[in-house]
Each structure stands twice: as C-alpha cells, then as structure tokens.
Amino acid sequence: MKLAEFSNWLDALLVPAAFRDYCVDGLCVEASAEVSRVVTGVSFRDRLIDRAIEEKADCIIVHHPNGFWKSESQIPVGHFAERLQKLFTHGISLYGFHLPLDGHFEIGNNAQIAKALKLKIVQGFMQEGERTIGIIADAEAPLSKSEFLDRIQAGFAHGYQHSFLFGNEKIQRVAICSGSGANGIDEAIRLGADAFITGEIKEAVPITCEELGFNLVSCGHHRTEIFGVRALAEKISAELKIPAKFIDLDNEV
Known part of the structure; x- marks a missing residue:
C-alpha cells in the first residue's frame, strides 16, 4: 500500500x-x-x-x-x-x-482495558480537544474489592502495582484512563465512578484517594498502554491485509 x-x-x-x-x-x-x-x-x-x-x-x-x-x-x-x-x-x-490511541472507543487503550475486564462502556470522559480520552464502564453486577482486584489481576499480564481502596465497598462503575491519567479523579467521582484504573501515579494520588474516600488501582504506564497498539496491529492485519505485529518491550514504570 x-x-x-x-x-x-x-x-x-x-x-x-x-x-x-x-x-x-x-x-x-x-x-x-x-x-x-x-x-x-x-x-x-x-x-x-x-x-x-x-x-x-x-x-x-x-x-x-x-x-x-x-x-x-x-x-x-x-x-x-x-x-x-x-x-x-x-x-x-x-x-x-x-491521545487518539487512548480515546478510541474500539481499539483505544481504555476501551480495550474495559473489554479485558469484562466491563461495558457507558461514556467517555476527560475531554482533550473535541474528543475524550478516558472511559467510564460498568460491571454487570457490583464487585467486592477483592473481586475487583482479582479481575484486574486476570486482565493485565503483570497484574496491578498499587491499590488504594478507601472508597465504596461495592464497585460497579469504573473510570479508566491509561498512562498517567489519574488527574481525572475528580471528574470520575462526579460521574459516579466507584473506582479508577490508571497506569502510573504521582505522590499526591494516594492522599487524594484517602481524603476523598475513593478507590484507585495503578497498573503501570507502559503496561496499561500495550492495548491500543496491539489492537491497532490486529486491525491493520485484518482490514488492510498488511502483516502487522505488536512488539512488547516491557517497561515496569
């Protein structure tokens, strides 16, 4: 081509x-x-x-x-x-x-994370220009905190890195923003999220979660952003018939 x-x-x-x-x-x-x-x-x-x-x-x-x-x-x-x-x-x-590969509702990082965790997309959030980059998604039924962590552990090849579970005991609505997306916490709370999944976090994030009574799990910047480029490679192969391969050079951060 x-x-x-x-x-x-x-x-x-x-x-x-x-x-x-x-x-x-x-x-x-x-x-x-x-x-x-x-x-x-x-x-x-x-x-x-x-x-x-x-x-x-x-x-x-x-x-x-x-x-x-x-x-x-x-x-x-x-x-x-x-x-x-x-x-x-x-x-x-x-x-x-x-950002275009964060916010895409089919092959974006956050949509693909929602899919991996068996969550149904409800809407986007975190506006950047004309589009959003984060995803709000629901579980079919409320999950206990341990069930929520088990689902994350299964959905990510390396599991999660940190969990700060100061919020609701039952988790059904989940905000997702890969990479360093934890700046969306306030908006996620306004939209009724019970928990937030992101990649890397800054020092103030655990304090914010504790003081606002909120649940957040971080899984690594790189490790939350393998999803989009992997899905894009699959789409290129399927739709354009061009051989495409995702190469994961892991980065623990």
Whole structure:
C-alpha cells in the first residue's frame, strides 16, 4: 500500500485533528513510499527499531513518539539523529498516535482495558480537544474489592502495582484512563465512578484517594498502554491485509 493511502486510513480511523495533544500525531518520519509490513510498540526506542529491522518492516507505529513531543527540540542531532538515520537507512517510516490511541472507543487503550475486564462502556470522559480520552464502564453486577482486584489481576499480564481502596465497598462503575491519567479523579467521582484504573501515579494520588474516600488501582504506564497498539496491529492485519505485529518491550514504570 502507498504510504499516503496508509496515512489517510490511519487519520480516518484515529482522527488525530480532533485531539488537543502535546506531540506529533501521525506521520513523523517518511522513509519509504510504501507500507508492506508494520511493527507497533508502545514507545519509540532503539530496541523497537532493531526489532522492526529483524521483522523486515518498513513502518513502525508507536503510542509514545519519543523525540517528537512538543517540549522537545526535534532537531536531528545526537542520539535522536542516530535513531532517524537508522530509520532512513533501512527504509522504515514512523508514525506516532498518542491521545487518539487512548480515546478510541474500539481499539483505544481504555476501551480495550474495559473489554479485558469484562466491563461495558457507558461514556467517555476527560475531554482533550473535541474528543475524550478516558472511559467510564460498568460491571454487570457490583464487585467486592477483592473481586475487583482479582479481575484486574486476570486482565493485565503483570497484574496491578498499587491499590488504594478507601472508597465504596461495592464497585460497579469504573473510570479508566491509561498512562498517567489519574488527574481525572475528580471528574470520575462526579460521574459516579466507584473506582479508577490508571497506569502510573504521582505522590499526591494516594492522599487524594484517602481524603476523598475513593478507590484507585495503578497498573503501570507502559503496561496499561500495550492495548491500543496491539489492537491497532490486529486491525491493520485484518482490514488492510498488511502483516502487522505488536512488539512488547516491557517497561515496569
């Protein structure tokens, strides 16, 4: 498939223009005019490039386009230049999709987490631009705190990292925002959530949960964001008939 056609397909699927983001969303590096094999991963990094070369891929799609955040210079010097040179040498184009791959109601990180935990999506929350990035979802019936943790333990390959269970004894409505999404706690409470699932947390989060009487479980930034890029690879393979493979280079944070 032509790279331009592939870009159009991704833009139509993920609608990056609808999000207020703080990185490049879409094509970051154009190193080939064609897309014949795709590798996806959570973060742009050296080992992912090496794996793409091993897989003979000519396209990488990541959730974290490291080097292309708006706070970074994006000037091709130093280690960043070395990464780009490797992409061009091997004809590997690079895409990044950050918030669009959190908020998508089918293949987004949070929708896929809800699916893994057998929760039914009710609505989005945490507005970023024209779209939301978080998910509010319900269990079929109220869960005890231990049942809730068991379900998370089963839904995530590495289980959960921290649990702060100061809230309702029964949990049915769950707010989900992967990565560092715990800043949505106040909105989640207003929307009637009994608990919040996120990735990484800041120091104040356990205090907030204790003082507001709320339940929150963190499962790791990277480990809550494998879902979207994995689902995207599956969708590319199924709909475009382009071989696509998710590569998980685990990061405990």
